[in-house]
Amino acid sequence: MSESRQGAVPILMYHQVSDTPHANFVKYTVTRRAFSAQMKWLAATGYVSIDLGNLLAHRNGGTPIPPRAVVITFDDGFRECAELTAPVMEASGLTATFFLVAGLMGETSRWLVAERGIELPIMSWENARALENSGHRCESHSMTHPRLARLSPSACRDELSRSRAVLENELGHPVRHLAYPFGSESEHVREIAAECGYESGCTVAIGLSSSADDPLGLRRVPVLGTDSLLDFISRLRTAYTVRDRLSALARSVVGAAPSGVDT
Numbered sequence: 170m171s172e173s174r175q176g177a178v179p180i181l182m183y184h185q186v187s188d189t190p191h192a193n194f195v196k197y198t199v200t201r202r203a204f205s206a207q208m209k210w211l212a213a214t215g216y217v218s219i220d221l222g223n224l225l226a227h228r229n230g231g232t233p234i235p236p237r238a239v240v241i242t243f244d245d246g247f248r249e250c251a252e253l254t255a256p257v258m259e260a261s262g263l264t265a266t267f268f269l270v271a272g273l274m275g276e277t278s279r280w281l282v283a284e285r286g287i288e289l290p291i292m293s294w295e296n297a298r299a300l301e302n303s304g305h306r307c308e309s310h311s312m313t314h315p316r317l318a319r320l321s322p323s324a325c326r327d328e329l330s331r332s333r334a335v336l337e338n339e340l341g342h343p344v345r346h347l348a349y350p351f352g353s354e355s356e357h358v359r360e361i362a363a364e365c366g367y368e369s370g371c372t373v374a375i376g377l378s379s380s381a382d383d384p385l386g387l388r389r390v391p392v393l394g395t396d397s398l399l400d401f402i403s404r405l406r407t408a409y410t411v412r413d414r415l416s417a418l419a420r421s422v423v424g425a426a427p428s429g430v431d432t
Contacts, residue, residue: 177377178224179405180240182389185289186250190394193285198394205257207392207401211239212261216405220266220306221346221369221387228380239405240378241265242371242389244310244348245278246297248290255303267292267300268310268348268371271335280314280350294339301340308346309333309367316353325358329365347371347385359385376408 183199190198199207211218217235224240226232241258243250246269258265270291273279277288292300297307311317312332317325329347336344345368349358352373362370362385369384376388390408392401400410407414 177379178219178234178238178240179408180221180224180242180371180378180387180389181405182371182373182391183241183243183250183254184245185247186243186253188253191287191289193287194281194289195394199392199396200394201253201257203394203396203398204254206398208257208261208263210398210402211263211405216263218258218263218265220264221308221371222306224378225369225384228384242348243267244350245314246270246274246292246310247278248292248296251292251296251300255300255305258305259303264304264306266306266308266346267297268346269297269307269336270310270312270314270350271332271339272312273314274339278314297340301342306346307336307340307344308348309336309344310348311350314350316351317349317358318353318355322357322361325361326365329362329367333366345369349373354386359383 184197185194186199186201186204188201216237216239218241219234219238221240223234227234241263243265246267251267273291275293276291278291279288281287281289301307309332311328315328317328333344347362347367348371354370354372359370369387371387371389374388375391377390378387382388390404392404396410403409403411403414
């Protein structure tokens with residue numbers, strides 16, 4: 170039985186959506202055409218988007234969620250992503266959570282200079298408020314997008330607490346959910362996040378999120394620019410692409426082959 174049939178929920182993890190993917194960021198950029206096809210497929214097959222607050226309420230107190238619940242998340246807060254995805258999701262009746270780098274709003278993704286040699290525009294506070302007015306949620310992706318697990322405890326605490334404070338001041342609502350920049354986290358980072366008032370933390374660990382997940386260590390399902398629609402459907406149900414699953418099957422068959430057999 171697949172994990173999804175046991176009550177696990179896919180938390181989709183996107184980064185960029187663009188009509189013109191940057192050559193150095195193609196892997197993490199889904200085209201608007203592909204994104205539209207994915208959202209239409211979700212709507213047509215009965216998936217209903219929920220937010221992280223809904224998911225925690227279900228796991229902590231039994232609040233019902235739809236049989237085909239999905240959480241849609243976007244890391245980094247790229248401006249183009251915000252502008253292109255909102256109309257597409259609205260047309261399919263879906264909403265998402267955007268994790269924002271609070272200290273770089275209206276600027277550029279400085280952290281990508283060292284990583285990819287590029288800088289992409291980050292959405293403004295006006296963009297963020299427009300998203301929330303359309304039914305989406307904006308939550309925290311730290312203050313400046315560092316690798317939190319490499320920081321001192323005081324620097325990590327500053328990144329997480331200041332991000333919450335700035336976001337709450339600008340958006341006018343409590344901020345309780347976090348995505349760890351670069352997926353950089355540890356048990357100690359999770360403890361600091363809890364101390365700072367976060368109720369959930371999204372990782373980059375691949376998997377459908379089940380009730381066994383630490384709320385501050387939620388697994389997610391990456392959606393990449395290299396994925397076909399068939400891959401997307403496969404990820405929704407298993408967290409992995411068709412090729413990933415076939416490769417795993419081949420490895421298991423080879424590993425199970427009798428000794429002496431030429432594989």
